[in-house]
Amino acid sequence: MELRHLKYFKTVAEELHFGKAAARLNIAQPPLSLQIRNLEEELGVSLFHRTKRHVELTKEGQVFLEKVYQIFESLDESIETVRMVSRGEIGEIVIGFLASAAYDVLPTIIKHYRKQYPSIHVNLKQLTSAEQLKALEEGTIHIGIISEPIENQSLNFEIIRREPMVVALPKEHPLASKTASIHLMDLANEPFIVTERKSNQHHYDGVINSCYESGFSPNVIQETKEMSTVISLVSAGIGIAIVPSSIQLLLQNEVVYREIRDNKFNTITALVWKNKNQSPIVNGFVNLVKESIITIFNN
Numbered sequence: 001m002e003l004r005h006l007k008y009f010k011t012v013a014e015e016l017h018f019g020k021a022a023a024r025l026n027i028a029q030p031p032l033s034l035q036i037r038n039l040e041e042e043l044g045v046s047l048f049h050r051t052k053r054h055v056e057l058t059k060e061g062q063v064f065l066e067k068v069y070q071i072f073e074s075l076d077e078s079i080e081t082v083r084m085v086s087r088g089e090i091g092e093i094v095i096g097f098l099a100s101a102a103y104d105v106l107p108t109i110i111k112h113y114r115k116q117y118p119s120i121h122v123n124l125k126q127l128t129s130a131e132q133l134k135a136l137e138e139g140t141i142h143i144g145i146i147s148e149p150i151e152n153q154s155l156n157f158e159i160i161r162r163e164p165m166v167v168a169l170p171k172e173h174p175l176a177s178k179t180a181s182i183h184l185m186d187l188a189n190e191p192f193i194v195t196e197r198k199s200n201q202h203h204y205d206g207v208i209n210s211c212y213e214s215g216f217s218p219n220v221i222q223e224t225k226e227m228s229t230v231i232s233l234v235s236a237g238i239g240i241a242i243v244p245s246s247i248q249l250l251l252q253n254e255v256v257y258r259e260i261r262d263n264k265f266n267t268i269t270a271l272v273w274k275n276k277n278q279s280p281i282v283n284g285f286v287n288l289v290k291e292s293i294i295t296i297f298n299n
Contacts, residue, residue: 017055098269142285165243165263168242185215193230195226227243
């Protein structure tokens with residue numbers, strides 16, 4: 001039994017006239033009648049009562065027609081599902097992200113993405129930049145949201161935004177009462193909290209080099225894996241930190257953020273993915289970020 005036999009049967013059952021069904025199928029009537037007889041022989045039942053003037057479905061034919069409709073409906077759904085997969089509209093995408101991106105960049109991306117691609121399951125994994133680069137190479141994530149430039153020919157890199165750095169101070173710190181921007185040199189004797197270099201080399205080197213350029217070597221007393229931990233330690237009064245300006249949304253009741261007057265160091269948030277990845281889901285995600293998200297953070 002072939003799909004065309006079911007199509008022939010369905011058409012005859014809908015028209016209840018072999019001539020009209022043949023015309024609708026764009027075939028001659030005798031071959032159509034032969035195909036229906038062959039189908040009945042294969043099933044071992046009569047599907048139609050035939051007279052010279054009248055054609056009607058048997059009880060078996062009525063039941064079979066219901067099943068044929070279900071088959072074609074399932075087939076249409078399968079075809080549409082395959083097409084959606086091809087267009088990158090169904091499936092799963094695994095996204096690595098930095099904790100610092102979770103305050104504004106990531107929610108903005110996911111909100112837009114879920115609206116445009118509601119049938120794609122989004123799997124989020126919080127990882128450092130270094131961990132994301134490794135995960136991309138191993139294929140355990142499809143997209144990374146990192147905060148440092150890369151030199152890897154196998155990866156694509158798209159900057160979402162650049163942002164200045166600010167000083168995070170404990171609420172009771174003497175400099176916290178000042179509303180003006182702060183000179184880096186004002187922090188020369190302060191204990192510094194930074195993200196460890198292996199987790200975020202760009203940020204670590206930027207903080208250290210900025211201090212050197214201002215004339216002092218920072219007194220680093222604590223290194224952490226995540227930027228959110230840095231802010232938690234600042235709120236506890238352990239030290240001060242130089243952090244991306246977007247982090248100011250965190251612990252505002254416990255931490256005071258001030259602009260840095262003479263700091264030229266900016267940080268980035270960027271999208272990274274394998275350049276050999278031809279997945280329509282990944283391509284759709286990247287295009288959405290390029291077309292809709294980057295403009296939001298650069299206006």
